Amino acid sequence: MSNRRPYVRSMDGWWKRDAYFIRYMAREVTAVFVAAYAIVLLFGLVRLAQGEAAFNGWLQYLKTPWMLVFHLIVLGTFVYHTWSWFNIMPKTMPIMFVGGKRVQPGTITGSGIAAAVVACLAVLLIVKGMHP
Amino acid sequence: MADAEKIIEIEVLRYRPEQDKEPVLQTYKVPFTDDMSVLQGLQYIKDYLDGTVSFRWSCRMAICGSCGMMIEGKPKLSCKTFLREYYPQGLRVEALAHLPIERDLVVDAADFVAKLERIKPYIIPKEARTLEQGEYLQTPQQRDMYEQFSSCINCMLCYAACPQYGLNPKFTGPGVLALLHRYNADSRDGGQDERMKLGYADEGFWGCTAVGYCSEVCPKGVDPANAINQNKMNSAINYFTRFVTPGRADK
Amino acid sequence: MKRSNEPIFWSLFGAGGMLAALIGPALVFITGIAVPLGLIYAPDTMSYNNMLAFAQNWAGKLVMFGVVALFLWHAAHRIAILLHDFGVHAVAAVKLFSYGGAFLGTVIAGYALLAVGF
Numbered sequence: 001m002s003n004r005r006p007y008v009r010s011m012d013g014w015w016k017r018d019a020y021f022i023r024y025m026a027r028e029v030t031a032v033f034v035a036a037y038a039i040v041l042l043f044g045l046v047r048l049a050q051g052e053a054a055f056n057g058w059l060q061y062l063k064t065p066w067m068l069v070f071h072l073i074v075l076g077t078f079v080y081h082t083w084s085w086f087n088i089m090p091k092t093m094p095i096m097f098v099g100g101k102r103v104q105p106g107t108i109t110g111s112g113i114a115a116a117v118v119a120c121l122a123v124l125l126i127v128k129g130m131h132p
Numbered sequence: 133m134a135d136a137e138k139i140i141e142i143e144v145l146r147y148r149p150e151q152d153k154e155p156v157l158q159t160y161k162v163p164f165t166d167d168m169s170v171l172q173g174l175q176y177i178k179d180y181l182d183g184t185v186s187f188r189w190s191c192r193m194a195i196c197g198s199c200g201m202m203i204e205g206k207p208k209l210s211c212k213t214f215l216r217e218y219y220p221q222g223l224r225v226e227a228l229a230h231l232p233i234e235r236d237l238v239v240d241a242a243d244f245v246a247k248l249e250r251i252k253p254y255i256i257p258k259e260a261r262t263l264e265q266g267e268y269l270q271t272p273q274q275r276d277m278y279e280q281f282s283s284c285i286n287c288m289l290c291y292a293a294c295p296q297y298g299l300n301p302k303f304t305g306p307g308v309l310a311l312l313h314r315y316n317a318d319s320r321d322g323g324q325d326e327r328m329k330l331g332y333a334d335e336g337f338w339g340c341t342a343v344g345y346c347s348e349v350c351p352k353g354v355d356p357a358n359a360i361n362q363n364k365m366n367s368a369i370n371y372f373t374r375f376v377t378p379g380r381a382d383k
Numbered sequence: 384m385k386r387s388n389e390p391i392f393w394s395l396f397g398a399g400g401m402l403a404a405l406i407g408p409a410l411v412f413i414t415g416i417a418v419p420l421g422l423i424y425a426p427d428t429m430s431y432n433n434m435l436a437f438a439q440n441w442a443g444k445l446v447m448f449g450v451v452a453l454f455l456w457h458a459a460h461r462i463a464i465l466l467h468d469f470g471v472h473a474v475a476a477v478k479l480f481s482y483g484g485a486f487l488g489t490v491i492a493g494y495a496l497l498a499v500g501f
Binding site for chain 1: 399401403405406407409411412416418420423425429430431433434435438447450451455458459460461464465468484492494496498499
């Protein structure tokens with residue numbers, strides 16, 4: 001007769017067990033804010049299709065203190081998203097070689113963040129250029 | 133120089149299936165010197181304090197992969213972790229997380245071993261060569277494509293670091309998928325199609341959510357998260373192109 | 384083992400995540416903070432006429448559709464995982480909620496962009 005009785009431990013609250021898991025969950029939770037922002041934009045599109053009065057209502061709504069605070073929080077989570085996206089990138093990309101040398105993780109993350117800074121500046125300037 | 137003997141408290145998560153309904157903590161006071169590993173602390177307990185404490189070990193030099201356990205909540209090799217790092221506050225040791233506890237610090241590795249066998253962790257030669265044809269040649273860069281992944285010692289620390297394996301034990305898991313990639317990425321190997329069937333499944337690469345902690349805890353620098361996630365791109369390309377590329381359907 | 388259909392959702396997740404990482408902060412700053420507060424940009428930057436002209440242009444349509452739809456699909460994938468991570472294992476319900484939501488949003492965005500005309 002076997003006395004084996006393997007004990008399986010619970011996973012409840014696993015993400016509180018390690019700071020690494022908390023950072024992971026913070027990265028994943030940014031998605032809720034990305035969704036919320038996309039829904040705000042989606043409302044804008046619907047309002048645009050409904051005509052001038054409807055769209056102006058949406059524009060006014062963006063100026064309410066609640067929406068400004070909301071967008072400040074969203075901005076913070078988007079910046080965290082950008083950082084965490086490129087921070088995990090060295091793990092998600094195939095091994096690359098430049099001039100026979102392996103590209104280092106720090107180089108991949110750094111290039112990604114640099115690309116994001118350039119892209120963001122480009123968007124800011126293009127929009128400014130369209131409506132000076 | 134002989135230091136005055138120091139005493140450290142080691143809390144061990146005990147589980148004796150014949151008497152414990154669930155795991156319980158037991159504390160031991162262990163005299164130690166600065167050169168003693170956590171494994172040596174456990175050996176002291178077994179030899180002098182309590183012969184019933186069970187744990188696995190073999191080589192004492194981070195190559196056999198037997199002595200992995202949770203040390204203060206982190207998956208570590210106990211032979212490679214020193215008691216002095218936890219003095220004077222003491223330390224708690226538990227069986228590797230996410231794996232069933234067989235007894236005390238010993239986990240049930242059957243699931244891991246079964247998965248390991250399934251991915252065929254050996255080179256399946258691309259072409260049959262006779263002795264006269266000589267060895268299979270490989271450039272340093274071809275070797276670099278898999279070398280780090282070949283350092284795996286099957287210690288299962290990455291499984292204890294992987295919440296996705298803990299949440300769903302059907303997930304093939306970091307170590308085995310890293311070894312799958314190790315053989316697939318070898319220029320001498322021709323077994324990709326067989327192995328990728330396992331990789332393309334929900335239980336394969338797609339069970340990973342890129343937490344990344346597996347790579348952090350690996351004592352051998354294998355980086356399983358990279359092995360898995362670089363295959364997501366390949367798998368996605370294969371998924372979309374399998375109908376237009378001849379001979380790739382159902383692979 | 385059965386081949387997963389995850390590549391479909393993962394590709395949309397990846398595309399949306401990359402787009403959000405590259406230009407997300409700038410978009411949020413413009414539409415949510417700078418323009419509503421009248422900072423930096425002209426007061427009429429997001430006026431009805433300007434946005435209508437942008438949405439009636441093919442390239443403008445593509446940008447608006449791409450941002451809204453890909454952000455939604457990116458978020459849906461992570462929210463599905465998040466629910467699983469928090470221990471919600473009703474797989475079908477989780478997928479219906481997350482991917483169903485993203486699909487609905489995509490259809491609405493497409494419809495609105497067609498409705499504004501060309």
